[in-house]
Amino acid sequence: MSKIVRLGTLFPEDLNLNGDQANLLVLRKRLELRGVECLIQTAKPDQLDGYGLLFLGHGSKGAWAELSASQPELISNFLNANAAVKFVAGNGVEKVLEVSGNLVRQSSWSSEFVSQDGVVGYLNDDLAGPVFTYESTPKGITVLSRLHGPILAKNPTIADKIIFDAGWAQESSSAELDKLDQLAELSRKTAFEH
Amino acid sequence: MRYLPALLIGRLVRFAVRLVRPGGGSALPGLVVSKLAPGLVNKLLSSFPKGLVIITGTAGKSTTTKMAVAIARAHGLTVFTNPSTANIEQGFFSTLVKSGTLSGKYPADIAILEMDEGHAAALVRDVAPRFSVILNVFDDQLDRFIDPAIVREKLAAVAKRTTEKVILNADDQNCLLIAQEVEIEKDYFGIQSQVGTFAYSKTYLPEISNPTARNTVTKLSGREAVLETISGPVRIELPSRGSHFALDAVAAWTICEEILGSGFDSELAKRSLDTMPPVFSRGEIKVIDGEEVEFILIQNPISTQLNIDNLDTSPEQLMFAIGRDVHDPSWLWTVDYSKLDHVNMVSGFNFADAALMLSYNNIPIEVIEPDYFKAIEDFLALPQPKLGRKTVLYSADAMRRLRRYKGFTDPEDVQRV
Numbered sequence: 001m002s003k004i005v006r007l008g009t010l011f012p013e014d015l016n017l018n019g020d021q022a023n024l025l026v027l028r029k030r031l032e033l034r035g036v037e038c039l040i041q042t043a044k045p046d047q048l049d050g051y052g053l054l055f056l057g058h059g060s061k062g063a064w065a066e067l068s069a070s071q072p073e074l075i076s077n078f079l080n081a082n083a084a085v086k087f088v089a090g091n092g093v094e095k096v097l098e099v100s101g102n103l104v105r106q107s108s109w110s111s112e113f114v115s116q117d118g119v120v121g122y123l124n125d126d127l128a129g130p131v132f133t134y135e136s137t138p139k140g141i142t143v144l145s146r147l148h149g150p151i152l153a154k155n156p157t158i159a160d161k162i163i164f165d166a167g168w169a170q171e172s173s174s175a176e177l178d179k180l181d182q183l184a185e186l187s188r189k190t191a192f193e194h
Numbered sequence: 195m196r197y198l199p200a201l202l203i204g205r206l207v208r209f210a211v212r213l214v215r216p217g218g219g220s221a222l223p224g225l226v227v228s229k230l231a232p233g234l235v236n237k238l239l240s241s242f243p244k245g246l247v248i249i250t251g252t253a254g255k256s257t258t259t260k261m262a263v264a265i266a267r268a269h270g271l272t273v274f275t276n277p278s279t280a281n282i283e284q285g286f287f288s289t290l291v292k293s294g295t296l297s298g299k300y301p302a303d304i305a306i307l308e309m310d311e312g313h314a315a316a317l318v319r320d321v322a323p324r325f326s327v328i329l330n331v332f333d334d335q336l337d338r339f340i341d342p343a344i345v346r347e348k349l350a351a352v353a354k355r356t357t358e359k360v361i362l363n364a365d366d367q368n369c370l371l372i373a374q375e376v377e378i379e380k381d382y383f384g385i386q387s388q389v390g391t392f393a394y395s396k397t398y399l400p401e402i403s404n405p406t407a408r409n410t411v412t413k414l415s416g417r418e419a420v421l422e423t424i425s426g427p428v429r430i431e432l433p434s435r436g437s438h439f440a441l442d443a444v445a446a447w448t449i450c451e452e453i454l455g456s457g458f459d460s461e462l463a464k465r466s467l468d469t470m471p472p473v474f475s476r477g478e479i480k481v482i483d484g485e486e487v488e489f490i491l492i493q494n495p496i497s498t499q500l501n502i503d504n505l506d507t508s509p510e511q512l513m514f515a516i517g518r519d520v521h522d523p524s525w526l527w528t529v530d531y532s533k534l535d536h537v538n539m540v541s542g543f544n545f546a547d548a549a550l551m552l553s554y555n556n557i558p559i560e561v562i563e564p565d566y567f568k569a570i571e572d573f574l575a576l577p578q579p580k581l582g583r584k585t586v587l588y589s590a591d592a593m594r595r596l597r598r599y600k601g602f603t604d605p606e607d608v609q610r611v
Contacts, residue, residue, distance in 0.1 A: 014396070017333060019527030025554045060333075061341050062398030111337055113522075122522045124337060149524025153550045180553060183562075186546035193543075194521055 005031055005168050008043030008051035010078065011059070011067065018122075020057030020089040022150035026159050027053070033177050034169040045071050048081035052166060058090025058148045068095075075099040084166045085141045090148030094127060097144075104128040113191040114147070119155050120188040121147025134158070141165055154191070156184050197237075197298040200230035204291035215598070224288030234298050235286045236320045242274065244304035246321060247449060248314050250352055251329025251363075252345065253496050254442045255308035256473045257433075258329060261446030261466075262453075263306050268466040269454050274302040283313055304453065312338065315348035318355035326356040327449050329442075331368035331395045334494035337522040342368070342395035350375050361449050363441075364407040366394040371402065383441075383448040385411040390437025393496065409448045411440040421447060425460050430467045434477030436504040443467055477501075479583065480602065482574060487584045491593050498529045501587065508535040510579035514552070515542035515566065517591025523547035531555050538576065541569030542592040566592065567599055 007024045015021075028038040043051060056078060059067070067074055075095050078086065088096050097103040106128040114123045119132045123146060131146045141162065145151050152159040156177075163169050204227035211222050227234065239246050249259045263275045276285045286307070294300040309317065312335075328349050331342055339345050350372045353360045357378070362369040364382035373380050384407035413420035417432045419440040428447075432439045446467075451458045472478050478489045492498040514537045516523065523544050531551075536558045540549045549562045563569035573584065588596065597603060 016528060018336060018522075018524040020524075022527035022551075022554065025527075029554050029556075060395070060398070061343050062396065066398040109340075111340075122337065122524060124340060124522075149522065150527045150551070150554075153527075153554060154547075180550065183546045183550045183553065186564075187544075187550055190544060190546055194518065 003036065003168075005036055005038045005052045006050060007038060007040045007053045007055065008048065008083070009040065009055040009057070010043050010045060010074070011063075012042055012057070014063040014067070015057035015059040015092065017058045017060055017063075018090055018124075018148040019150050020092075020148055021055070023087065023089060023152045023159075024053075024055060026150060026152040026156070027163065029180075030156070030159050030177065031163060031169060033174055034163070034172050036169045045074050045077060048077060048083070051081070051083045052168065053085040053087060053162070054078060054081055054083040056086075056088045056092035056096070058092060064091070064095065083140065085143070085162055087143045087145075087162070089145045089151060091125060093144045093146045094125065097127070097129075102129075113194065115188075115192075119145075119147065119151070119158060120191055121145065121151040121154060122149055122191075123147055134161070136165055154184055154187050156181050197231045197234050198296050200227050200234065201291060201294070201296050201298060203227070203230060204287070208288075208291055221284050221288060223291045224284035224286070227287045227291055228284055231298075234290065235283060236317075238274075238286070238290060238294070238298060238300060239305055239307075239317075239321045241299060242302055242305050244271070244453065245324030245358075247304065247306045247325045247327070247453065248318070248323040248352055248356075249306065249308045249327040249329065249445075249449070250311060250314040250349060251327075252311070252332040252334045252494065253500075254329045254438060254445070255310070257439060257476055258327065258442040258445045259306060259308040260473045261443055261470065262327075262449050264466040264470045265446060265450040265463045266304065266306060266453060268462050269450075269457060269459065271304055271453075272302040274300045274305040274307075276307050283317070306453075310335075311345050311348040311352075315351040318352050322355045322357050323352070324356070324358045325361065325449060325452055326352050327361045327445055328353055328363065328369050328372055329445060330363050330366045330392065332393070332494065332496040333395050333528070334496065334525075336525070342397075345395070346371060346397075353380075359452055361445065361452065363445070364404050364410075365392070367397045367399070367402060368395055370405070371397060371399065373405075374402075381448065381452070382407040383409050383444045385437065385441050385444065389414045390441065392438070392441075393499070409444050409451075411437070411444050414440050419443060423447060423460065424451070428460055428464050430464055432467070433470055433472040436477070436500060438500050438504075439476075482600070485574075485578050485584065487574070487586065489586050489588070489593070489596075492587055492589055495525050495528045498526075498587075502529065502531060502533050505533060505585070506582070508533055509583070509585035510581050511573070511576055511584045512537050513539040513541070513569065513573045513584070513586045513588070514548055515540070515569070515586065515588040515592035515596070516544040516548040517566075517589045517593075517595065518543040519591035520544050520547075520589050523551075526551045531557055536560065539563060539569050539573040541566050542589065544589075566595060570596055570599060
């Protein structure tokens with residue numbers, strides 16, 4: 001293993017209400033299965049440099065209220081950080097859209113499994129607009145997933161797209177990756193049988 | 195007699211269901227009667243001479259309720275309760291269909307019911323409880339309630355509708371916030387921090403100082419717990435191991451002191467707790483084909499975490515089954531499974547999500563079997579473990595299917611080991 005990919009996560013104790021932090025476990029395992037060492041580290045809000053990926057998860061109303069008060073620059077610092085990938089899950093997306101002036105709410109609450117462009121996950125919010133966006137620009141990759149929880153486990157093609165687009169590993173497969181992908185396929189199928 | 199036709203139809207449905215599925219179908223008769231006579235349960239729950247007690251909160255409802263009912267019955271009270279963990283309104287209708295009179299009455303002194311946050315908040319709009327017990331708030335059912343603050347609001351609604359006294363957990367900041375909204379008398383139970391601490395939902399609000407609990411768990415060794423009560427220390431033997439069961443016991447003790455008043459006999463209460471069997475699937479041990487098997491129900495992040503932490507070691511033989519009741523399996527990933535060194539069998543409707551979670555947590559899985567009944571048979575056919583017992587960790591739907599499949603249909607048929 002010649003290089004180390006550092007995945008930085010902000011306030012993991014508070015922004016993991018729906019298991020969102022598990023997305024980092026998924027990336028780490030898929031990197032390790034391709035021979036790339038990976039570290040998951042808690043990122044300090046005033047030291048966001050040096051990470052390959054920065055992650056913001058889903059927090060309770062109380063958690064976000066406290067973070068908004070104690071860390072008013074958190075979202076803008078996150079968006080301006082130089083990480084190759086920024087990944088936001090669950091209601092972290094609401095905070096990002098709020099800061100960027102793109103927040104639009106709808107009149108009703110959606111709490112359901114959804115599939116958008118082949119990405120499957122659980123939605124639980126009242127926002128309008130796409131449930132999942134993947135934007136790759138020369139400045140880096142930004143993933144906004146209103147689908148909360150371990151979305152990369154259910155959608156390993158997205159996990160691999162991040163890994164390949166960021167240049168962390170070459171495309172390759174293995175028996176273990178294949179097995180994980182088969183389970184993910186079954187998991188996506190199950191989601192709509194509830 | 196306005197409810198007679200609905201109750202007769204309910205009894206017929208119950209009879210028919212039990213013909214095709216012996217021992218099963220507890221929800222359908224209640225569902226039918228609830229549609230035909232929706233006002234029946236409110237009338238029933240308002241009719242008991244000693245009133246209605248609601249036991250609610252995220253975790254521990256079933257065990258606390260069963261303990262409180264055992265103590266109350268030992269003191270000679272007749273109790274209406276919901277024994278099959280059917281903590282939904284249809285469950286009450288079902289109990290009424292099964293055991294009530296055709297005039298819609300149930301011959302009991304008091305109702306002691308477990309109810310989840312949502313159903314309790316809905317019920318108290320029509321029926322005010324005399325006492326309520328607010329056990330705790332943990333991160334749970336967020337696909338249904340969205341946020342812990344909403345769970346807290348629902349529990350506060352129950353507390354505020356209570357007419358005589360609210361009993362709350364002294365160690366949970368959520369309960370202390372609820373207490374601030376309650377104008378009637380309240381009292382507290384608790385557990386010393388060196389005996390047990392629990393990851394209640396964070397409130398992110400200024401810390402409220404813990405009130406003095408009337409009754410507290412002060413020691414725990416295996417299944418033996420010491421409760422420091424207003425009448426002195428009491429040593430009890432819990433039906434199952436674990437600090438959460440000790441907390442359930444002290445909550446049950448406290449509410450029973452209130453219900454029984456000067457008639458409360460601590461010797462009688464102790465004997466009730468010392469001899470009561472576990473609630474089914476809460477550390478229940480069954481003998482199957484001459485071999486002991488332990489069944490552990492996991493319903494939410496906290497019950498899963500507590501039950502895993504509470505295992506003596508990683509079981510030599512473990513089945514992990516997540517059924518259809520887990521609508522959004524995301525919460526499975528919030529639990530620390532590092533105590534498990536392997537899982538022999540993964541199954542249930544959500545087998546793929548369970549297997550994905552275990553795999554990404556680097557916990558080896560021997561067999562993933564989508565066919566649940568085959569998984570049960572294959573797991574039970576494994577040679578007896580050299581150490582400990584076969585252990586089944588399963589969600590409510592997987593529990594119901596297994597119990598029906600193996601013929602364990604009587605929720606009262608649980609032996610103390």
